[in-house]
Amino acid sequence: MDKYITGSKVGILLLCALLMSACSTNSTTTQSEAAGTAAASATTITQHGAVTGVQLASAKLSDLVTFDEEDSNTTWTADQSTEIALAGTSALVDGTGAESKDGSVTITAAGTYVLSGKLSDGQIVVNNQDEGTVHLVLNGVNITNSDSAAIDIKEAGKVIITLEDGTENSVSDGATYVYADETTDEPSAAIFSKADLTINGTGKLSVYANYNDGITSKDDLKIMGGTIEIKAADDGIVGKDLVAVQDGNISITAEGDGMKSTNDTETDKGFIAIAAGTFDITAGNDGIQAETSLVIDGGTYTLVTGGGNEKGEVKTGDQGQGMGMRGGRGQGTGDQAPGTTGTTGTSTSETKPETMPETKPEIPTTEASTTATTTESETPSTKGLKAGGDISLNNGTFTIDSADDAVHSNSNIAIADGEFNIKTGDDGIHADALVVISGGKIDITKSYEGIEGANIEISGGEAHVVASDDGVNVAGGNDEATVGGGPQEQDQFSDSASNMLTISGGTLTVDASGDGLDSNGSITMSGGTVIVNGPTNSGNGALDFDGSFEQSGGTLVAAGSSGMAQAPSDTSSQHAVSMTFPQTQEAGTLVHLEDSEGNSILTFAPSKSYQTVVISSPDLKDGGSYTLYSGGTSTGSEANGLYTDGEYTGGTKVVAFEITSSVTWLNESGVTTANTNQGPGGGGGGNRRP
Template identity: 40%
Template sequence: MKKGSLSLFVCALLLGACQSSTTASSSIQITQSESITQVSTDLSDVFGNYQEVDFQTEYDEETATKIIFGDTTKIEGEGAESTDNIVSITQGGTYILSGSATNGQLKVNVSKEDSVHLIFDGVTLSNDFGPAIWIEEADQVIATLVTGTVNTFTDASEYQNQTEESKEDAVFYSQADLTINGSGTLAITGNYKNGLVSKDDLVLISGVYQIEAVKDAVVGKDMVSIYDGDYTLTTQEGDGIKANNDSESEKGYVAIEGGLMTIQAGRDGIQAETSLKIQEATLQITTASGANSTDLIDEESYKGLKAGTEVLITSGDFTVDSADDSLHTNGDIEITGGTFSLASGDDGIHADQTLTLAGGTIAITQSVEGLEAASIQLVGSDVEIVASDDGINASDGSSTSTEGAPGGFGAVNEDLIINITAGQIVVDAQGDGVDSNGNITMSGGTLIVNGTTSGGDGALDYDGTFDLTGGTLVAVGSSAMAQTVSDSSSQGTVSFYLDQKQSANQMVSLFDASNELLLAFTPIRDYQFVVISTPDLVIDQSYTLHLGGTATGDAQNGLVTDGSVADSQLTTSFTLEATVSAFNQSGEAASTQGMMGGAPGMMGGGGPGQMPNAEGQFEPGTPPNSNQ
């Protein structure tokens, strides 16, 4: 989205600096002034808050103050002083840090109007009484990681002499705005609590980050903006990346423009108090021990990507193995692009309000419920879902919902909706395949549902209506709680009650009167009820349903729409006399009013007084029909 001409601007700033240090100050100013107009234009496409100074890696070595840590710390230049390897910077300016010190510390305490540029040129500090780097006061601090250097900071397991005003709690702790850039390495070990913390804004432009912490790895209270970089973040009891300002609605956000991130978090992978926006990044996140975690603490959160108000992802590559929801927000989630592989100990993707999937490829390989939100808008993504409960669930989380009740019973919440207009959605669910405590609409795309064999769930389950006007629908599952689409649908839809359960991988296929294949589908588990809708189903035309055989053609998730079938057995012949029709295996019409989702008082799967047996089966040839 953003790395077009902006990347040229960044290269112009980094080239030669990377980090060659002899460029004259006057030429730096010329370079910056020449780039200002580009910044104001190019940064319009980024999610985070960046200034041109954040990308500044150049410095004048001749005028900079040099701090060389060692058994006795040496300072060459003005603005800093040292006492027992505790170095205090008291003036704004540029400082080059190198050398190594045990029980050393760098403190920055300058005027609120002054800025400090720290050049990390291979410096190692360990501290047994507090932070290794402590920025007490400044307008802004920029730290540049010099190319080819490793800069290592370690803190104490217990802090001494903490003040009520600061309450420092991280190896690299800043009470001012903090920016880190350059292409060197920052290695942090947080033995006390956190790794890298800014109590204001934290901007990470580039570099290699290796951070281990007992609590959180990276924290920017007001915001975290990450432009690029390579991050390996490991926490025992905290989050990988966090923005935690919960008192100002315009703050507390995380924005990521790119980079490579590997996060092993004891709690949430990335957590934003307000919004989380990501593009062009590659993320691999594990929380706790992943989707199969045990011994979790009830009061703690173990989500992969989490935000208070919104999640927006436009591109990138995401692999999440989370003990709780892989993606979660109390507000809205919108995905317009990217590739996702999600394994979750709870929901794959959860939004309290609206979930919009408008692009990209999403594979939820393990979940309790795959997609859950009040409003689910499937308008362009390719989605595959494996769920131990419901595959797709429109719910407000209310304990008074009519979930599981036959359609037409109780009040319907019209705000709960699953809307499908485009994309390919494939569901493998042990509970309900597609479940709305309100309504379902479908006008395009492809929906494939491998429903459960359980008698208490159905491939389709809705409390209001399922209005189908376009697209391709194939849903198979148990006949005990069977629902087809609503009679208000305008596209031809047919459903079948089979005499007995069909085994997994037993193909079902539909042909027109000319014996041309409309579609063939191979379910992944046993089934006894089939719903098919395609634009090729036309009123007053004749069709045949076949079972078994082998299909040739391009199979997409078990579905073939352009090919042929050999060695199948004709099972049912019928004429589509109504837009929404149902038949038994003998070809006799079955009233859709006898199914769940039909008229009130009629139990799904049986006619008046007729109930399925304990296995969800009807006596052969006696499903509900229009003559009963």
């Protein structure tokens, strides 16, 4: 697991053990000492699970990249610049530092160059040997090249492309490139740079990349603003060392990846950092893919990858098998419901498109791209947000429709804020190591598994999860997916006592056909509200853990089938009640629990049919007397099936009881004991305590 820990700045920030004494460094602590401390904490997390006191902090864009004054420079004057007037197959150069010959314009000196007009079959070449800054102002240009890049930056210290205010600019290349010899494969994009490249301004740029990529930099690529529309035969925007976006309105239709970074040899490079902007990306492969780390501070994102969730791989989970594809129930010590008759249930070679016209065409679907292959694998990666290292999402609005995982990290994910609307053919949020959710609003309306990681910590925010298999799945290992392509074998997780689901705050609502909360290790809950609906088949449980479920706070209500039902462990400091009904209850039938004085403890309307309900609340007291009702109505305010305030009436009394232990097992006859035998569906019997 250590291979997933990077030495990058974002990795250091994400993996700092904030509450451990090692991170209480004074002002004399060196940067290398701090990095060493963070790396040690990272190893502890990956090897030993969610250690008490270890937290995942969110990195910011400013921790990774700096936008300097030159990046924002859009000013120019006619008397201090060279004017290049494009005229069909030639160009008129007024000033120094540039030469027009045979339909191409070559810039050989630092300075400012203002381009206008149309070049029907030519090229803008930057070859500045003195390593100075070349400032290209696109002042209403249309540049087409039939057999190479439209803009080819061979050498420069830095190139800044300004999209002049109020102008529309377009560049396009040919469907095939002619190279000097067989050993050359550059340029490879309609706008290609071997130097640091910055794009700024408020104008518009349309890029039609018929051969390969839209905009590529072999060094740093920064976008400060403007409206950029790209249609690419492969990737839309590529930066080797980094892609950093301060703002802009970016629209990409790509047969490959939408935006990507590619440096996989230097851990402090190969990242993507976005401060703000609007992003509309339709990609045949991944939407936004960072080779190392991905940090997003804000912006609005609409991502469709691999043709959308409907194109996802058809999977079957642990539907009634006890042990499914992703690690089902093992030898556990958690409490299991009394055995009753439960409900039943069913268990690269890439194709290049035709030459693109100079005017922007209609946006095509990417359905055909889902059949494309890579040299390493017949299955392309089709994730929404993806990183080989850590992902830190600090804010933003995300609408993701992905064939594969919507948010995927080969390391850790930290979500601090933002709004997420997710439909996916696989996982909603997946990290090979740690997922931390401390804020935001997450709405996963379709997934195979909703939230998955080796360890998961939820301390804030509001999450709604709909999953065809497990809603929240904690398991050790990784899914074998690579960043730039390669094997796509799914989620070969293993059981481990170190795996932990930790809930200390926020609201989590789960609708699962598999297990609701599934931990191949243990669960701890000290705060927050957790609502689980489902499963309806007895081969799964609303709660499923192999170790223990220690609850000391918060409100828990979990309704589902009875065959594999579990409740919090009897070592919990907060009391819980587990009710098993003699028959399956219809969806929407209220469950109401009140004390002997008529005070409501909880009123809940499960959204699916159910036979068991587990309730844990701080209002449940040792020695208290309680009555459980079924049916009826409530005048209270309803949210996610849970009612607050109002008056409950019309229900049928099911059972009255007293609490004398941490977990009270109930049926219609009164207090009973947990069954030490496994229910239908197999797995996990033995060490279940009554």
